[in-house]
Amino acid sequence: MLTIGMLSNSYLQNYFHKDAKIRLHEAFFTLSLQLKSVERALTESLHFISENEAIIASLNLIKNYEDVQNYQQALFDEEKKRIITVLLHESKYSLNDTIAVYNASYQLVAYIDKTNGQYQSGYVSYTEGAPVYYVKMPHDTAYHPASKPEHIQETLQNIPKQKERPDNHGNIIYEASNNELNLQSSHTVFRKISDTKEDFLGFLQTNKIVSRSNINKLVAKEGLSVSYDFNFNGLSVRHQDHEHFIDTHAYDKAPLLFSEYRAEELTLGTTTHILFSGVRIPLKKKALLVVAYINKDELQAALTQSRHVLIVTILIIALVTFFISSIVLNKMLSLPLKRLLKGIEIIRRGDYSHKINVTSNDEFGLISVEFNNMAEEIAAREQKLDKLAHFDALTQMPNRVMFQKHADTAINRAKRRHSKLAVFFLDLDEFKIINDTLGHDVGDQLLVEVSKNLSKIMRNSDFLARIGGDEFNILVEDLESPVAAEEIAQKIIAQMKKPLLVNGKQMHITSSVGIALYPDDGQESITLLKNADLAMYQAKADGRNQYHFFSQELETSLNRRTVILKELKQALGRQEFRLYYQPKFSLKDGTIHAAEALLRWENKTLGFVTPDQFIPLAEESGEIIRIGAWVIERACHDFAQWHKKGLGITQVSVNVSNVQFDNESILDILQDSIHASGISAASLEVEMTESFIHKNSDKALETLHRIRDIGIELAIDDFGTGYSSMSYLKRLPLNRIKIDRSFIEHIPHDSDDVEITKIIVALAKVMNLSITAEGIETPEQMRFLQELQCDEGQGYLCSRPLPHDAFMAFVRDNNDWVTSVH
Known part of the structure; x- marks a missing residue:
């Protein structure tokens, strides 16, 4: 009887130690599943962002056109803000603390970073080739210069340019960050060119801080706590109002969290009030020890209670044979344990529908119930993740x-x-x-x-x-x-x-x-x-x-558009642009005293490219800023030559696009060109469209007044085709109205065009503005406009746009002939 009691007591002690290891093993197993779910969520979030069309388009534009030495702030800062808008939208449905975007040169482009529950957003601009960081908090109305967070890298290194699959979680890196666990993931961004070819555009990188409180929430086991230690120097923890020091030196060979290991492989440690064990997670530069611990007093109380039961059990066992006792013992312990371990293995393989059969209310039964509940929770989370991956969170429609x-x-x-x-x-x-x-x-x-x-x-x-x-x-x-x-x-x-x-x-x-x-x-x-x-x-x-x-024509058109945009970026450096000049002649005496500068482009690959093909692309890409500056500078230079040679031209006009007006450098460009050429400000006339005025009337009015303050004259081009109202025209500092060629084309035979032209001329005279009629091609049109006392004409009746030297010769011949006639 004594021997049986001693053996049974020893068995109970081993059983409860084994039970403690199983509970700790369960906690580590739950933690590994939860961390893998976090990994999957981070990776899928990056995958979705990497396929976002807006991200791809912006990074493609940055790769092909961003030049930090000649940085176009208005264009590329806006692209980076668009990237941030996408990141902020995607962050609503992800676990990311930080998302950073890098270009194809591994340089930081933009980022969002969660601080105290709010996202700080930022991007990298450039001034004279040096990076300048702009940041913004949700309560800010605009971005302002500031330093970026230290944990966001300025440059990525040693990351392969390979295409990740959405189910590939191998690029998750665990590392220490300010004594907390940080999950970091990177993902490439490609633009598909064809079925077999992709263009590398850059990288996405995300971080997720898993604090000690977070890791406890991931496990969520009553009576059990989890913490971690980076240095294996020992860990101080608080459990049930007691401070405990856990010696972690002996755990440098502990099992790896994400490996397959059995509960009995865990090393069980003890202090006065707790039992604990640990597993390792390899980090980038060192290892992390995850420690789980439970209350030893609760296990000891259960052990004491079982000992009391044991005394009664021994008395009962004494009344039966050893054979029957062995069968009962096997049925009570071995079979339930085997059944439990088999169920755990099935769940570990991912079959969450499997349920462990609960046949008792003892510890095995309770463990079985807990594992069944855990499997249901994991299955529910998997379904939620699947829905997030395939359905739009806002509209609940397929994505x-x-x-x-x-x-x-x-x-x-x-x-x-x-x-x-x-x-x-x-x-x-x-x-x-x-x-x-x-x-x-x-x-x-x-x-x-x-x-x-x-x-x-x-x-x-x-x-x-x-x-x-x-x-x-x-x-x-x-x-x-x-x-x-x-x-x-x-x-x-x-x-x-x-x-x-x-x-x-x-x-x-x-x-x-x-x-x-x-x-x-x-x-x-x-x-x-x-x-x-x-x-x-x-x-x-x-x-x-x-x-x-x-249609195939659409694709061909897109391909040509791409080639034009590529060549356009290099055209200025290759000196492929030329200015042609169309004379503007007096409708009173036929003399030529002014000219309009018109841009022409001849490319070695594309040949002669018409303005209606390349000007819209120049405006969309922002190249019009550099090209427009060259046009203004060149027109002023040519006018200075005419003046020195006594050509008799008193004014040259240049067309300025809406994009140029929106750029704050337009005033400096105009002033610098006038000063460099030595001409008077009144010798230069700027032509604008009505759409610029209509787009942003207050800002437009301010810009135009500043230009007039310099002394430069202003004209509205293609007047009559836009939306200008009489009340607004009165406020504009205009010098001239140019009647659009569409009204001149059919006069004097079209009565509607005749009346419209009369109204425009009368309006200009009332407002004391000069008038230029565009598109004059016949003597009848010219005589009609002369009868209306229109000031100036322009069109093929006088001359087509001419290269610089041909224009000078034509003006001399024309004015000499007019002088001889009069």
């Missing part, structure tokens, strides 16, 4: 990833059936204005209502998704012909015109729609989406609120 998967399946189905399908790419018109004027909350609610509105016209077989920002994709299967796709597009356009109720107010918004058909316009989902996107941009270029089918 880009889900749409592409569905499109791939639909394409395979269409191949088998030999049928057609269509991809519609829909983009809201002027949505940015709504966001900027009414706020992002209203913009978000409008996107929700647009989603509901589009859903009303979708069939059960149609697939609608929000792929990001204000863009939606629709996939329609089993099309009979392109005509059917056209009818659907008309239906979408009509539905989008209906008013939407947002926060109790009616709002109107339209959309532009691009259409790509399978198999005509692409055999894969990515190709169809790209081509539908191209078609959508053409619909916007055609005036918005309409649809456009993809």
Whole structure:
């Protein structure tokens, strides 16, 4: 009896030590699952951001056109702010503390960094080739210069340019940061050029701080706590109002957290009141010891209670045979333990649907119940992560990833059936204005209502998704012909015109729609989406609120546009630009006293490129700032030569685009060009469009008055085609109105154009402004304008635009002839 009691007591002690190891092993196992979930969330977040079209477009622009020595702040600072807008939006649904964006040269571009629960956003600008950091907190109204956070690297090093897959979590790095655990991940950004070629654009890097309190929340086990130690020098912890020192020196060979190890491999340590053990996590430069500990007094109380039960059990065992006692013991301990371990192994492999059969209310039963609950919680989190990965959090509609998967399946189905399908790419018109004027909350609610509105016209077989920002994709299967796709597009356009109720107010918004058909316009989902996107941009270029089918001509046009943009950036350095001058002649005596400078470009690859092809691209890319400065400088230089040679030209006019006016350097450029050439300010006339005045009237008025204060004269070009009102024209410091050629073309035969021209001339005289009529090509047009006492003419009747030397010769010959006649 005594021997049995001693053996049973020893077994109970070993059992409770083993039970303690199992509980600690459970805690480490739960922690490993939770950390892997955090890893997956971080990696998937970076993957989604890396495929964001706005991020790709901005990094592509930065890679191809950013020059830190000649940094175009207005263009690239705005691109970096757009990147930050995307990062802030994505951070709402991610665990990231920090997200940083680096360019293809591994240099920091922009970042967001969580501080006290709020994100600080920042980007890198350049002044004379040196980096300047601009930051902004949520309560700030604008960015201001400041230093970046120390933990955000200025330059990345030793990161391979390889394409990560969304399910690849191997690039998570664990490291120490200010005595806290930091999870860091990097992800490349590529732009797809073709099915076999991609262009490397840069990197994304994210950080997630897992504090000691965080790590306890991840485990969330009652009566059990978790902490960690970086130096293996010992750890002070507080448990149930007691301070405990845990000696960690002996744990430098402890099992690795993410490895496969058994509970019995854990080294169990003890202090006066706690039992503890530890596992290691390899870090970048050292190792981290994760320590879990439980109350030893609770286990001791349970052990004492079991000893009391043991005395009664021994008395019962004495009444039966040893054989029966062995069977009972096996049934009570060994079989439940084996069943429990088998269930744990199944759950460890990821089968969360498996349940451990609970056959008792003892410790094994309680452990089984806890593991079943844990499996259910992990399965629920996996489902939530899956939803985040495939559905838009704002509209609850399928996202880009889900749409592409569905499109791939639909394409395979269409191949088998030999049928057609269509991809519609829909983009809201002027949505940015709504966001900027009414706020992002209203913009978000409008996107929700647009989603509901589009859903009303979708069939059960149609697939609608929000792929990001204000863009939606629709996939329609089993099309009979392109005509059917056209009818659907008309239906979408009509539905989008209906008013939407947002926060109790009616709002109107339209959309532009691009259409790509399978198999005509692409055999894969990515190709169809790209081509539908191209078609959508053409619909916007055609005036918005309409649809456009993809065609090969569109792709050819885009390719030429890309080549033009590339060559345009180098044209100024290659001295490919020339100024031509079109004479402006007096309608009173025919003499030529002024000229308009017109930009011409001849490229060795493209040949002669017309202004309507390259000027819009120059404005979009920001190159117009440098090119426009050269035009002003060159025109002033040429005018100085005419003046020295006594040509008799009293004024030269230059066209200044809206982009140039929006840039604060325009005043310096004008003044510097006048001073460098030595001409008078009144010798230079600046021509602007009515659209500049209409776009930003207050700012435009201020800029124009500052130009007039210099002494430079101002003219409105193509007058009559814009939106200028009489009341606003009176406030402008104008010297001249130029009547648009579209009104001159059909006079004196078109009565409407005749009346309009008379009104414009009369208006100019009332306002004491000079008048230039553009596009004069016939003697009848000239005589009509002379009868109206119009001041000045310009057009092919006098001369086409001429190169510099030919212009000088023409002016001399013309003025000599006029002088001889009079």
